[in-house]
């Protein structure tokens with residue numbers, strides 16, 4: 001296998017993985033998060049800095065529902081800012097996103 005071919009396959013593999021997850025989504029929330037991973041609205045790679053804190057307004061970047069103050073909210077670094085997710089949406093995102101090992105795209 002050539003290096004070019006191998007790198008092309010490595011670039012497309014995560015996309016196929018997420019497309020499968022969109023098809024297999026059991027809930028609307030899971031489907032919308034998978035679609036946002038596919039379109040780049042949510043990060044595919046998680047860095048080590050994930051901060052759990054009470055919500056302080058705004059909407060979840062996963063499901064667009066409000067982040068109310070008593071809820072645990074996860075802040076995931078993304079393009080020099082953060083996306084904010086409900087703890088439940090964070091779990092869905094983390095399960096759907098393609099990865100092998102620590103934070104690396106498969």
Ligand SMILES: [Zn+2]
Pocket residue numbers: 060061062063064065085086089
């Ligand atoms: Zn949410």
